Amino acid sequence: MKELNIGIIGIGNMGGTHMRNIYDGKIPGARLAAVCDIDPEKCEKAAAALDGVAVFGDYKEMLTSGLADAVIIAVPHYLHPPIAKEAFQHGLHVLTEKPAGVSATEVASMNEAAENSGKVFGIMWNQRTNPLFQKAREFMKNGVLGTPKRLVWIITNWYRTQSYYNSGTWRATWSGEGGGVLLNQAPHNLDLWQWIFGMPDEISAICNEGKWHNIEVEDEAIITGYYSNGATATFITSTGEYPGTNRLEISGSKGKMVIEKGVLKLSLLDQDEREFCFTESEGFPRYQLNELEFHQTEPEAAHIGILKNFTNAVLYGEELIAPGYDGIREITISNAAYLSSWTGKKVSVKNFDSSLFDSLLKEKIDNSKPKVAECSNAEGQACRWQTNW
Amino acid sequence: MKELNIGIIGIGNMGGTHMRNIYDGKIPGARLAAVCDIDPEKCEKAAAALDGVAVFGDYKEMLTSGLADAVIIAVPHYLHPPIAKEAFQHGLHVLTEKPAGVSATEVASMNEAAENSGKVFGIMWNQRTNPLFQKAREFMKNGVLGTPKRLVWIITNWYRTQSYYNSGTWRATWSGEGGGVLLNQAPHNLDLWQWIFGMPDEISAICNEGKWHNIEVEDEAIITGYYSNGATATFITSTGEYPGTNRLEISGSKGKMVIEKGVLKLSLLDQDEREFCFTESEGFPRYQLNELEFHQTEPEAAHIGILKNFTNAVLYGEELIAPGYDGIREITISNAAYLSSWTGKKVSVKNFDSSLFDSLLKEKIDNSKPKVAECSNAEGQACRWQTNW
Numbered sequence: 001m002k003e004l005n006i007g008i009i010g011i012g013n014m015g016g017t018h019m020r021n022i023y024d025g026k027i028p029g030a031r032l033a034a035v036c037d038i039d040p041e042k043c044e045k046a047a048a049a050l051d052g053v054a055v056f057g058d059y060k061e062m063l064t065s066g067l068a069d070a071v072i073i074a075v076p077h078y079l080h081p082p083i084a085k086e087a088f089q090h091g092l093h094v095l096t097e098k099p100a101g102v103s104a105t106e107v108a109s110m111n112e113a114a115e116n117s118g119k120v121f122g123i124m125w126n127q128r129t130n131p132l133f134q135k136a137r138e139f140m141k142n143g144v145l146g147t148p149k150r151l152v153w154i155i156t157n158w159y160r161t162q163s164y165y166n167s168g169t170w171r172a173t174w175s176g177e178g179g180g181v182l183l184n185q186a187p188h189n190l191d192l193w194q195w196i197f198g199m200p201d202e203i204s205a206i207c208n209e210g211k212w213h214n215i216e217v218e219d220e221a222i223i224t225g226y227y228s229n230g231a232t233a234t235f236i237t238s239t240g241e242y243p244g245t246n247r248l249e250i251s252g253s254k255g256k257m258v259i260e261k262g263v264l265k266l267s268l269l270d271q272d273e274r275e276f277c278f279t280e281s282e283g284f285p286r287y288q289l290n291e292l293e294f295h296q297t298e299p300e301a302a303h304i305g306i307l308k309n310f311t312n313a314v315l316y317g318e319e320l321i322a323p324g325y326d327g328i329r330e331i332t333i334s335n336a337a338y339l340s341s342w343t344g345k346k347v348s349v350k351n352f353d354s355s356l357f358d359s360l361l362k363e364k365i366d367n368s369k370p371k372v373a374e375c376s377n378a379e380g381q382a383c384r385w386q387t388n389w
Numbered sequence: 390m391k392e393l394n395i396g397i398i399g400i401g402n403m404g405g406t407h408m409r410n411i412y413d414g415k416i417p418g419a420r421l422a423a424v425c426d427i428d429p430e431k432c433e434k435a436a437a438a439l440d441g442v443a444v445f446g447d448y449k450e451m452l453t454s455g456l457a458d459a460v461i462i463a464v465p466h467y468l469h470p471p472i473a474k475e476a477f478q479h480g481l482h483v484l485t486e487k488p489a490g491v492s493a494t495e496v497a498s499m500n501e502a503a504e505n506s507g508k509v510f511g512i513m514w515n516q517r518t519n520p521l522f523q524k525a526r527e528f529m530k531n532g533v534l535g536t537p538k539r540l541v542w543i544i545t546n547w548y549r550t551q552s553y554y555n556s557g558t559w560r561a562t563w564s565g566e567g568g569g570v571l572l573n574q575a576p577h578n579l580d581l582w583q584w585i586f587g588m589p590d591e592i593s594a595i596c597n598e599g600k601w602h603n604i605e606v607e608d609e610a611i612i613t614g615y616y617s618n619g620a621t622a623t624f625i626t627s628t629g630e631y632p633g634t635n636r637l638e639i640s641g642s643k644g645k646m647v648i649e650k651g652v653l654k655l656s657l658l659d660q661d662e663r664e665f666c667f668t669e670s671e672g673f674p675r676y677q678l679n680e681l682e683f684h685q686t687e688p689e690a691a692h693i694g695i696l697k698n699f700t701n702a703v704l705y706g707e708e709l710i711a712p713g714y715d716g717i718r719e720i721t722i723s724n725a726a727y728l729s730s731w732t733g734k735k736v737s738v739k740n741f742d743s744s745l746f747d748s749l750l751k752e753k754i755d756n757s758k759p760k761v762a763e764c765s766n767a768e769g770q771a772c773r774w775q776t777n778w
């Protein structure tokens with residue numbers, strides 16, 4: 001059987017989880033060849049716990065060691081593009097944690113490096129493994145809902161306490177993390193939005209910084225996306241509401257789809273609304289609807305699903321569920337939302353001015369205040385990475 | 390038994406319904422004394438059908454006839470304030486159809502006339518009689534949900550076909566009606582928004598004109614309201630989606646409330662989130678919620694409920710469910726949404742610039758195109774005035 005030698009860069013929260021999953025043999029065909037972290041304590045623990053796995057304190061050494069054919073990048077967001085680019089230059093396959101990076105400029109240059117290398121490039125959009133989101137995408141692609149009209153996603157169940165934000169010095173700072181709920185929690189949903197409903201052409205947004213917590217980045221955002229065909233998308237997210245909501249509604253000319261609490265409900269028309277709107281003689285007509293329900297009966301494959309798929313993509317050419325190249329779509333939506341909020345203007349996504357974004361982000365970084373970590377309590381809650389209904 | 394002599398000005402769609410309800414004795418204590426319409430055909434029909442009811446072709450004659458102690462104004466929106474003002478000047482009580490008018494300037498001057506007259510002044514916010522909305526208001530007023538954080542109302546089930554818009558020459562024109570879905574269909578929801586959640590301080594909005602129909606006014610709007618305490622409100626409405634949604638969600642510091650499909654669901658915390666956010670040591674805590682459900686078991690009292698209440702207010706001093714003075718709140722939200730959309734800016738509601746709105750509306754009116762009515766098919770669907778789940 002073929003085997004893929006994997007190195008993990010960063011074995012904190014997420015990288016540590018991937019490390020255990022691969023080491024424990026949960027990913028057929030994947031072998032944990034090496035791990036790397038700048039924290040000596042983490043390295044010591046890993047060396048003691050892992051048999052036959054090389055441990056590095058410097059990722060550059062790992063990249064040139066020849067031990068790994070592929071790397072998983074699980075370091076703070078800013079570092080994804082530069083490390084990925086180096087890995088590609090060394091001819092390695094790359095699976096990066098989400099988001100792809102902090103700035104679309106950086107992510108574009110990472111994509112270029114990936115393309116030049118010809119290596120397999122994946123991104124950890126683990127919620128794409130959810131069967132309901134997969135079904136939603138299929139319905140949109142196959143025209144089951146007709147022409148897209150509207151998306152409304154209330155995704156306010158990313159609740160975090162102040163202690164979460166206090167658990168790391170880099171967390172929720174412009175310099176360390178590069179953003180708040182849009183960069184850390186909601187990227188999954190921003191990606192699913194574009195994956196299911198397509199990329200908006202323009203965006204306006206309000207991102208409220210430090211509204212519910214003592215942090216300098218946003219803990220709430222309201223985004224409106226505009227499509228050239230007239231469709232709109234409203235996206236509402238927050239880490240300051242309990243209990244929150246996770247409800248995705250999509251309307252099209254042939255009906256409506258709602259995903260909430262692990263159920264996808266379809267309400268379909270026999271005829272396209274765009275037709276009967278102009279032929280129906282009744283002013284307030286009522287139509288029969290075909291109602292269908294799909295239940296999520298099993299937990300989504302999540303990270304393990306993405307790891308298996310990435311491994312199979314390298315070994316057997318399996319199609320990627322989450323190609324790394326897709327990361328630029330999500331980060332452009334997120335960057336555009338910030339830019340709109342910072343400038344008070346509607347901004348183009350299609351011709352996104354990423355250099356303006358970069359210069360305004362730099363101002364934020366320059367004014368970013370150092371922060372003292374209080375404690376580290378964000379470990380060991382693996383279930384939170386499943387779609388939270 | 391005391392009796393209130395009522396005159397109705399305008400006996401088209403709504404006025405005709407009120408006429409039948411009063412004439413048929415459905416409003417105890419109310420007597421239909423007179424009706425008035427500029428359409429001779431409607432007057433003839435009314436004269437033939439109604440026994441002992443005076444019929445006028447000119448409302449001014451009705452106001453001075455001494456036959457009516459109170460009038461119901463059910464003419465196109467623009468005419469509500471001027472006719473109400475005249476009625477107050479003649480010492481009559483007034484119940485006006487919604488919305489209060491088209492411009493907050495006009496409505497403010499109507500309110501002033503009402504105040505000077507000291508007469509009873511009501512407005513037809515019939516959806517305020519819905520027991521679920523009443524309960525929602527009670528919960529917010531009594532602090533059951535704690536401090537308000539967010540309102541999201543997806544109210545896209547105001548579906549209309551092109552034939553509806555073609556059914557009257559004044560319909561869906563700036564000159565004849567003064568607006569689209571925000572002025573005709575959604576005012577109920579805009580009023581309930583402010584009635585339950587309070588008035589926003591600022592508003593930004595996108596109102597899309599003629600997006601789904603051949604009309605010059607908006608058939609879709611997305612509004613965001615901002616509150617001085619940091620709370621936000623997102624309001625999405627459309628007449629171009631089938632099937633639509635009517636889902637109101639309100640979050641507060643002590644929990645969440647969702648009203649949809651005739652059910653109000655409450656999810657309450659034992660402790661205020663604003664407290665545990667800063668004391669909880671877990672970063673991603675899970676709390677037990679107290680879940681309560683309230684079902685709407687009976688149809689709301691609707692127009693008949695408001696007519697009874699108005700009659701009792703005049704006869705016995707009963708407190709009004711919908712004081713006419715409240716109309717300015719709804720129309721200011723609606724005017725502010727237009728102004729924000731027309732100027733591309735966030736606008737103040739608290740210090741609303743109604744003269745700027747008036748001048749921009751005048752431009753719209755000046756460019757308004759004459760329209761030919763095709764047919765009249767919007768009669769006889771009384772059930773549509775109930776809350777549509």
